[in-house]
Every structure is written in structure tokens, then in C-alpha cells.
Amino acid sequence: MNKRIAMVTGASSGIGRACAEKFAQGGYNLIITGRDTEKLHLLKEQLEAQGATVQTLVFDIRHREAATTAFNSLPAEWKTVDVLINNAGLALGLEPEFEGNAEDWDAMIDTNIKGLLTMTRLVVPGMVERNHGHVINIGSVAGDAAYAGGNVYCATKAAVKALTDGLRIDVAHTAVRVTNIKPGLVQTNFSNVRFHGDETRADNVYKGIKPLTGTDIADVVFYAASAPEHVQIAEVLVLATHQASGSVVWREKE
Template sequence: MEKKIALVTGATSGIGEACARRFAQGGYDLIITGRRQDRLAEVKAQLEADGAKVLTLLFDVRDRAAATAAVDSLEGRWAEVDVLINNAGLALGLEPEYEGSYDDWDTMVDTNIKGLLTMTRLVVPGMVARGRGHVINIGSVAGDAAYAGGNVYCATKAAVKTLTDGLRIDVADTAVRVTNVKPGLVQTNFSTTRFHGDNERADGVYKGIQPLTGGDIADVAFYAASAPAHVQIAEVLVLATHQASGSVVKRK
């Protein structure tokens, strides 16, 4: 019996890389996407050392033409994606909305919303036609309520929640399942990206609390994908023990 195939966007670091590793450990072959060829090659080598077959696709989800060409290039069993993990996403800046960067806004909207939509549009029709499949969107606690400085990022993750719910409604007459995993504080390069490379400021985000890891979120995604076919894990909010919401964190 051939292994199932999971396609993970943004798989070169953080939650995406952790998901690729967890699904490989769980018996999947992987299609991993990202913008950095060197990191894709490194992750591919590591996953293959663990026994998985891995295909890499180099593109930015913001580039719809490149994404389309990449997905269209899939042949044979690689075109039959069983699990799509829409992970690629980012936050930029913590300025008040009235002082925000237009460029930061465009990047977040184009990646977190439009990139997710593009990948969904490209992959899900095949799932519907084959009568099987699972879409796992990596949302955020930020999508439940805005927090100070979060404005546009929170709006994009609220959109992820709504788009996930909408897709679940659209495929309710099929066997395709749809899950929204909503992490809280996860220690990856997320905050370094948000603060445009300021590592000291990024480290302060996790000071005084034990945050989640990318592996914690990957475990949740794998659990959802591993549930019996009649079970749909629609939404999971995953927080560190001392985080109560997007804006309430108790630090030591």
C-alpha cells in the first residue's frame, strides 16, 4: 500500500517544518514548499533519512502564477495530495493601525489570506474528485480577538477562521475534512520576522513563560489527520499553560 501524501506550505522552518517531520514520522510522503532552496534541500535530506519520500517545490505562495505552475507540475501519485497543510504565514510589525506599514499589510494579506486561498483552489478540487482529503489551516488565537498592535495580523487570522469554516460548509457533501488549528505563543522565528530581525525584541515575547513549540502544533495537526474518517476535528485552540487568550499571558 502506497503512503499517503501531505503537502506543507512554508515548510522550511517553524510550524511548517515541524509538521513535515511529524507527518513523515507518521508514515506520510511529503511535498514541501518554501522560498529558500537551501533550506528545502536540508529539510528534504533530513526527512528522507527518516524514510520518507520528499518532493520540493520552490515558490512564494504570494505568487499565484508560480504556485499554479508548481502544483500543475505534480505528476502521478504526487498529484494526489491527501493532506494540505496551509501553514505559510507571518506577522509584521506591532504599530498602531493608523501608523502601519503599507508594505507590511500587503505582505500579510497576500500571504496569510490570498496565499491560503490560492493553495486551496489548486489542491482541493482534486480531493473532491477523488472523494478523499483533508485541509488543515494553521490559524491563530489572534483570529479570535484583536490584541494591542495586532490589528491587520489579527484580521488576517480571523479571515483564516472564516475561510476554513466556509470551506467546511462547501465540502460538507463530500468526504473532505477541514480543520483550523489555532496556536497561541509558539517559539519559532515568528517574532523575529515580526520585528524585522530584532532578535532581542523577539526573545522578549517569550520571556517568563514556557511557550509552545512547533512540534506541539504538529502533533495536533497529525492527530486531526489521524482521526477516523467519520470524525472531523473542526477547530482546535492550542495555548501554553499560562496563556489564557491572545492578550492574557501570566509571566513569572
């Protein structure tokens, strides 16, 4: 294959889907992963209509063996990933830490931290061997400082920052680049998932402010990937205009 390959985890919706669309438009072939077979199939059709060639891998990133089996099933030429976008992630609940749900904790830690580590372990050795590649982790403003009710989610995104920085140090002797993109308020299905499908609570998160979109973040991801080879964009914090930090948001009153 002559085209570059981008691999996007959690590609069936939100930021992941927008990244897949952006990289297809930018001339990449795509490996898209997620848990929803139907959504991935529909996205594959859309991206291939744009001229990309697409491989779909259906697995739950929390399950290391399933992720490994899926990646190993790729034809050899598809394993030469140029850009790995570790996007799969979620937040669950907004309770105080001492009242939190242990199953929610496990899901966030297994997805946001362990899932990212699994994909890094699978893909990056090939990048190091080829002395070429780019890992782009989708972190969060929540990784900079905790906010009320964010406890475990904030901790997982702080871990993403530390893991991104650590990987950048580990591959500094190579031409592999490592980037952490840290969005603020982005209107996707993120809040619907956090509140277990409570649409009213989810809608209130974005009330009175124009939030970012998945496409806004995908534009920044693609910009980082498109920088000259000698330029490594280590970290980008992206906020809505009226968001000052993870906990400070100015909202218009009705």
C-alpha cells in the same frame, strides 16, 4: 505510490518544518514548499533519511502564478494530496493601525489569506473529485480577538477562520475534512520576522513564560489528520499553560 501524501506550505522552518517531520515519522510522503531552496533541500534529505519520499517546490506563495506553475509541475501521482497543511504565514510589525506600514499589510494579506486561497484552489478540487482528503489550516488565537498592535495580522487570522468554516460548509456533501488549528505563543522565528530581525524584541515576547514549540503544534495537526474518517475535528485552540487568551499571559518575574 502506496503511501499517503501530505503537502506542507512554509515548510522550511517553525511549525511547517515540525509538521513535515511529524508526518514523515507517521508514514507519509511529503510535498514541502517554501522560498528557501537550501533549507528545503536540507529538510528533504532529513525526511528521506526517515524513510519518506519528498518533493520540494520552491516559490513565494504570494505569487499565484508561481504557485500554480509549481503545483502543475508535480507528476500526476503526486497531485493526489491526502492532507494539505496551509501553514505559510507571517506577522509584520506591531504598530497601531493608523501608523502601520502598507508593505507589511500587503505581505500579511497576500501570504496569510491569498496564499491560503491559492493552495486551496489548486489542491481541493482533486480531493472533492476523489471524495477523500483533509485540509488543515494553521490559524491563530489572534483570529478570535484583536490585541494591541495586532490589527492587520489579527484580521488575516480571522479571515483564516472564516475561510476554513466556509470551506467546511462547501465540502460538507463530500468526505473531505477541514480543520483550523489555532496556536497561541509558539517560539519559532515568528517574532524575529515580525520585528524585522530585532532579536531582543523577539526574545521579549517569550520572556517569563514557557511557550509552545512547533513540535507541540505538529502533534495536534497529526492527531487531527489521524482521527477516524467519520470524525472531523473542526477547530482546536492550543495555548501555553500560562496563556489565557491572545492578550492575557501570566509571566514569571525575574
